[in-house]
Amino acid sequence: MKTFRLNVIPGDGIGVDVIREGRRVLDRIAEVSGGISFQYHELPWSCEYYLKHGKMMPADGMAILRDCDAILLGAVGFPGVPDHISLRQLLLPIRVEFDQYVNMRPVKMLPGLNSPLKNETMDFVCIRENSEGEYCGKGEWKNHGQADEMVMQHSIFTRKGTERILRYAFEYAKKNGKNHLLSATKSNALNYSMVFWDQIYDEVRQDYPDMTSAKMHVDALAGYFIMHPDRLQVVVASNLFGDILTDLGSAMLGSIGISPSGNINPARKYPSMFEPIHGSAPDIAGKGIANPMGTFWAISMMLEHLDCKEEADQIMTAMQHVLREGKAVTQDIGGKASTTEMTDAILAVL
Amino acid sequence: MKTFRLNVIPGDGIGVDVIREGRRVLDRIAEVSGGISFQYHELPWSCEYYLKHGKMMPADGMAILRDCDAILLGAVGFPGVPDHISLRQLLLPIRVEFDQYVNMRPVKMLPGLNSPLKNETMDFVCIRENSEGEYCGKGEWKNHGQADEMVMQHSIFTRKGTERILRYAFEYAKKNGKNHLLSATKSNALNYSMVFWDQIYDEVRQDYPDMTSAKMHVDALAGYFIMHPDRLQVVVASNLFGDILTDLGSAMLGSIGISPSGNINPARKYPSMFEPIHGSAPDIAGKGIANPMGTFWAISMMLEHLDCKEEADQIMTAMQHVLREGKAVTQDIGGKASTTEMTDAILAVL
Ligand SMILES: CC(C)[C@H](C(=O)O)[C@@H](O)C(=O)O
Ligand SMILES: CC(C)[C@H](C(=O)O)[C@@H](O)C(=O)O
Numbered sequence: 001m002k003t004f005r006l007n008v009i010p011g012d013g014i015g016v017d018v019i020r021e022g023r024r025v026l027d028r029i030a031e032v033s034g035g036i037s038f039q040y041h042e043l044p045w046s047c048e049y050y051l052k053h054g055k056m057m058p059a060d061g062m063a064i065l066r067d068c069d070a071i072l073l074g075a076v077g078f079p080g081v082p083d084h085i086s087l088r089q090l091l092l093p094i095r096v097e098f099d100q101y102v103n104m105r106p107v108k109m110l111p112g113l114n115s116p117l118k119n120e121t122m123d124f125v126c127i128r129e130n131s132e133g134e135y136c137g138k139g140e141w142k143n144h145g146q147a148d149e150m151v152m153q154h155s156i157f158t159r160k161g162t163e164r165i166l167r168y169a170f171e172y173a174k175k176n177g178k179n180h181l182l183s184a185t186k187s188n189a190l191n192y193s194m195v196f197w198d199q200i201y202d203e204v205r206q207d208y209p210d211m212t213s214a215k216m217h218v219d220a221l222a223g224y225f226i227m228h229p230d231r232l233q234v235v236v237a238s239n240l241f242g243d244i245l246t247d248l249g250s251a252m253l254g255s256i257g258i259s260p261s262g263n264i265n266p267a268r269k270y271p272s273m274f275e276p277i278h279g280s281a282p283d284i285a286g287k288g289i290a291n292p293m294g295t296f297w298a299i300s301m302m303l304e305h306l307d308c309k310e311e312a313d314q315i316m317t318a319m320q321h322v323l324r325e326g327k328a329v330t331q332d333i334g335g336k337a338s339t340t341e342m343t344d345a346i347l348a349v350l
Numbered sequence: 351m352k353t354f355r356l357n358v359i360p361g362d363g364i365g366v367d368v369i370r371e372g373r374r375v376l377d378r379i380a381e382v383s384g385g386i387s388f389q390y391h392e393l394p395w396s397c398e399y400y401l402k403h404g405k406m407m408p409a410d411g412m413a414i415l416r417d418c419d420a421i422l423l424g425a426v427g428f429p430g431v432p433d434h435i436s437l438r439q440l441l442l443p444i445r446v447e448f449d450q451y452v453n454m455r456p457v458k459m460l461p462g463l464n465s466p467l468k469n470e471t472m473d474f475v476c477i478r479e480n481s482e483g484e485y486c487g488k489g490e491w492k493n494h495g496q497a498d499e500m501v502m503q504h505s506i507f508t509r510k511g512t513e514r515i516l517r518y519a520f521e522y523a524k525k526n527g528k529n530h531l532l533s534a535t536k537s538n539a540l541n542y543s544m545v546f547w548d549q550i551y552d553e554v555r556q557d558y559p560d561m562t563s564a565k566m567h568v569d570a571l572a573g574y575f576i577m578h579p580d581r582l583q584v585v586v587a588s589n590l591f592g593d594i595l596t597d598l599g600s601a602m603l604g605s606i607g608i609s610p611s612g613n614i615n616p617a618r619k620y621p622s623m624f625e626p627i628h629g630s631a632p633d634i635a636g637k638g639i640a641n642p643m644g645t646f647w648a649i650s651m652m653l654e655h656l657d658c659k660e661e662a663d664q665i666m667t668a669m670q671h672v673l674r675e676g677k678a679v680t681q682d683i684g685g686k687a688s689t690t691e692m693t694d695a696i697l698a699v700l
Contacts, residue, residue: 083538084545092539116467116576139542149509153543159499186590188433189442192489193503195434219593220629223601226466226576240536243569244594251573279570 001037004306007068007271008042012086013280014290015046015074021292021343022072022299028350029303029311036308041068047078047086056089062097070302071273074295075280088137095130098270100263101161102168103130103242104301105277107232107249107259112323114254114334117226124232126249127172128242129165130263133157133193135239157193157238159200166204168266169236173211176234181213184221184237184245197238222248250277255332257291260298262305274302288338291330293319296346318349351387354656357418357621358392362436363630364640365396365424371642371693372422372649378700379653379661386658391418397428397436406439412447420652421623424645425630438487445480448620450613451511452518453480453592454651455627457582457599457609462673464604464684467576474582476599477522478592479515480613483507483543485589507543507588509550516554518616519586523561526584531563534571534587534595547588572598600627605682607641610648612655624652638688641680643669646696668699 006026010019023040030037043064045057056076058064065071071094077086094100105126109115115122138154166183173181183201187194198215205213216224218241225232225248237245250259259277276294284290296315303312322328328345329335337345356376360369373390380387393414395407406426408414415421421444427436444450455476459465465472488504516533523531533551537544548565555563566574568591575582575598587595600609609627626644634640646665653662672678678695679685687695 077538082545084541087538088541116469118466118468135539137541141542141546147509149546151507151542151546153505153507153540155503155505157501157503159497186593188427188437189485189590189593190503191434191438191487192491192501195432196491196499196501219597220606222572222594222598223606226598227601227606240539243536243539244572247569248572248576248598251577256570256573256577 002035003037003039004069005039005041005067007065007071008040009045009071009090010042010074011076011090011280012046012048012078013075013282013285014278015076015280017286017288017290017339018276018292018295019072019074021339022295024343025296025299025315025346025350028347029314032314032350033311036311045090046076047081050081050086050089056086062093065094066098066270068271070306071271072299072302073273073275075276075278077280079282092135092137094273095263098265098273099131099267100265100270100272101129101131101165102264102266103128104262104264105242105246105249105259107246107252109253110258110320110323112326112329112333113258115252116254117229117252119229122229122232122252124229124235124249125172126235126237126242126246127165127169128237128246129161129239131239132161133239155193157196162197162200163204166201166236169234170204170208170211170213173234174208178233179210179212180231180233181211182221182232182235183213183215184218184235184241185215186218186241188217193238218245221245225249225252246277255291257330257332258293258297260294260301262298262301264305272302272305274298274305288340289331290339291332292339292343314350318346321349322346352385353387353389354419355389355391355417357415357421358390359395359421359440360392360424361426361440361630362396362398362428363425363632363635364628365426365630367636367638367640367689368626368642368645369422369424371689372645374693375646375649375665375696375700378697379664382700383661386661395440396426397431400431400436400439406436412443415444416448416620418621420656421621422649422652423623423625425626425628427630429632442485442487444623445613448615448623449481449617450615450620450622451479451481451515452612452614452616453478454612454614455592455596455599455609457596457602459603460608460670460673462676462679462683463608465602466604467579467602469579472579472582472602474579474585475522476585476587476592476596477515477519478587478596479511479589481589482511483589505543507546512547512550513554516551516586519584520554520558520561520563523584524558528583529560529562530581530583531561532571532582532585533563533565534568534585534591535565536568536591538567543588568595571595575599575602596627605641607680607682608643608647610644610651612648612651614655622652622655624648624655638690639681640689641682642689642693664700668696671699672696
C-alpha cells in the first residue's frame with residue numbers, strides 16, 4: 001500500500017467548491033485501486049485568511065507546504081484583497097520557491113464539449129515557463145500622483161531559466177512522439193527578452209534535428225491557435241505569453257472550467273502543484289454550479305506525475321464518459337447539473 | 351479641389367504588392383469624386399534599402415515623412431534583416447516620433463468572410479496604446495554567452511501616456527454610441543505596470559458614469575474574445591496586449607489579410623499612418639496572391655481621418671459588394687483571384 005501525502009489549498013471562491021469534489025474523486029480512486037491511498041493536509045490559506053492575519057500564509061508556510069508528495073490547489077483571489085497581493089503572496093511564490101519551472105497545460109478536445117471554433121480537432125500541449133520572465137515582480141514606481149508619474153515593470157530572462165524550459169519542451173515532444181514544436185516570440189518588438197529567447201531557442205533546437213520546429217510571434221500565434229488548432233502539437237512560451245495562450249486554448253474547448261494546469265518541478269526535488277486553470281469566480285462562488293472538471297483533470301495529471309498512470313487514465317475515462325452522455329454536466333458546458341451531481345456521475349463510473 | 355499629399359512606404363514583401371493596388375483604388379476615388387486628388391511621394395525604405403545603406407531610412411527620414419497629410423504603409427520586415435532591426439528602425443519609431451499614440455483596429459465581420467468561430471457576430475474596435483509601455487525598447491543584456499547570462503526588458507508606463515489612451519477610448523465609445531468598454535489588464539501578475547494601468551482606468555472611468563466598463567485580465571479576455579465576440583464593443587489595451595488581442599481579432603474574421611490598423615495622432619499635429627495589420631509574408635511575396643483588402647480598409651480609415659467620410663464609405667461598400675459576390679476574392683478567403691483581379695473587381699464597383 002502506497003500512501004501519498006497531499007497538501008491541499010482550496011483557496012477562495014469556487015476553489016473551495018471544486019476541491020471538495022476533487023477529494024471525493026481521490027477517495028474513490030483509493031477505494032477502487034486497492035494499492036494507493038491519500039492523506040490530506042488541508043491548508044486554509046486564502047483571502048479570508050489574509051483578512052484575519054494580514055498575510056496569505058503563515059511565516060513557515062513554505063516549510064509546511066514542502067513536506068508532501070504533491071500540492072492540490074483550487075483558486076486564489078477574492079474581492080476585498082487586491083489580486084496582486086493574493087496572487088503574489090500565495091500562488092506565484094509557490095511556483096518559484098519549489099522551482100516548478102514548467103507549467104504544463106494540455107488542450108485536448110473531449111467528447112461532448114462544444115468549442116466556439118468550427119474546427120474542433122485539437123490535441124496539443126502548451127509548455128509555459130513558470131518561474132521568471134515577465135512575472136519576476138520587479139519594477140519601479142516614480143513620482144506618485146504627480147503629472148510625471150511613471151512606472152517601470154521589468155522582465156528578467158536568465159540563460160538557465162530560458163534554456164531549461166525550451167529543452168524541456170523539446171524533450172517532451174520527443175518522448176511523446178510529437179514532431180512539431182512552436183516557440184512563441186515577439187522579438188520584433190521586445191528587443192532584449194525575446195531576441196534572447198529566440199537565440200537560446202536556436203541553440204537548443206540544434207540538438208533536435210528530427211523535430212520540425214519554428215518560432216512564431218505571439219500575436220500571429222494567437223491567430224494561428226484559432227485558425228489551425230489541428231496543426232498544433234507542442235507550444236512553448238514565456239510566462240506571460242503562456243498565460244495568455246493557454247487561457248485562449250482553454251476557451252477553445254468551450255469553457256474555461258475544464259482545463260488543468262500542472263506546475264512541475266521536473267527534478268522532483270520539491271513537490272509539484274496541480275490546479276484547475278480557472279480562477280476563483282467570486283460571482284458563482286458557493287452556488288454549487290462550478291464545473292469541477294478542471295480539478296479532476298488536474299488530479300489526473302497529478303496522479304500521472306506520482307507514477308499512477310492507470311489511476312490517472314481511469315479519471316480521464318470517467319470524465320469522457322460523463323461528458324459524452326451529457327446528462328450530468330454543469331451549466332457552463334450546456335447542462336443543468338450541480339457541481340456535486342457532476343461528481344456523483346463521475347464516481348458512479350469509477 | 352483638395353489635394354492630399356501622401357507619403358507612401360510600400361516596404362517589404364507583399365507590402366509592395368498591396369500598396370500598388372491601394373494606389374489604384376485611391377486614383378479611382380479621385381476620379382469619381384471630382385473634389386479630391388492625391389499626390390504620392392513614394393519612399394523606398396525597406397529591408398532592401400537597409401542592405402544597401404545600412405539603415406532603414408535616411409538620416410533626415412523623419413523630416414521627409416512629416417511633410418504630408420497622411421502616411422500609407424505596406425509592411426516591413428524581410429529575411430536577411432533581423433526583425434528587431436527593421437521594425438525598430440522604421441515602423442516603431444514613426445509611431446513614437448509622430449505621437450501616433452492611438453492604434454485603432456476595427457474587428458467587424460463583413461459579408462462573405464468565413465470566421466473560424468461558430469458565432470460570426472462581431473463588430474467592435476480595439477484601441478491600442480501605441481507609443482510606450484512594453485514597446486519602449488529599453489533593457490539590459492548581461493554576461494553575454496556566460497552561464498549566468500541574463501537580459502532585462504523594461505516596460506515603461508507614464509501617467510500621461512496611460513491616461514490619454516484610456517480617455518481616448520472612453521471618448522471614442524461615447525461619440526460612437528457604444529456603452530460598453532473593456533480594459534485589458536494583468537494586474538494580478540504585473541504588479542507595477544498593470545496595477546498602475548488599473549488605477550488610471552479607475553480614475554478616468556469616473557468621468558463616464560453612463561458607460562458600462564470593466565477591466566479583465568488579458569488571459570481571460572483572450573478567451574472572452576472567442577467565447578463572446580458579439581458582446582465586445584470597445585476594448586482598450588496596452589501596446590503589447592493590444593498587439594496580441596488585435597491579431598486574434600483579425601483571425602476571428604477568417605484571414606489575417608483583411609484587417610486595417612490606424613496609427614493616429616489625435617491632435618493632428620503630425621501625420622497619422624495607416625497600414626494593413628498583416629506583415630510582409632515573405633513566403634508569398636511577389637506571387638500576386640496577397641489579399642489587398644487590409645490595405646483598402648486602411649485607406650478607408652485614412653480617408654475618414656482626412657474628413658472624406660463619403661469616399662471612405664464608398665470603399666467599404668465596394669469591398670462588401672465584392673466579398674458578398676465571392677467571385678473575385680483571393681485564396682486566403684476561399685477564392686482564386688489574384689491581388690490585381692480582386693482590385694479590378696473593386697474598381698469596377700467604384
Ligand atoms: C492568477 C494568475 C496570477 C495566474 C497567472 O497569471 O499565472 C493565472 O492566470 C494562471 O494562469 O495560473
Ligand atoms: C511588426 C510588429 C513590430 C508590429 C507590432 O508588434 O506592433 C505588428 O505586429 C503590428 O501589430 O503592427
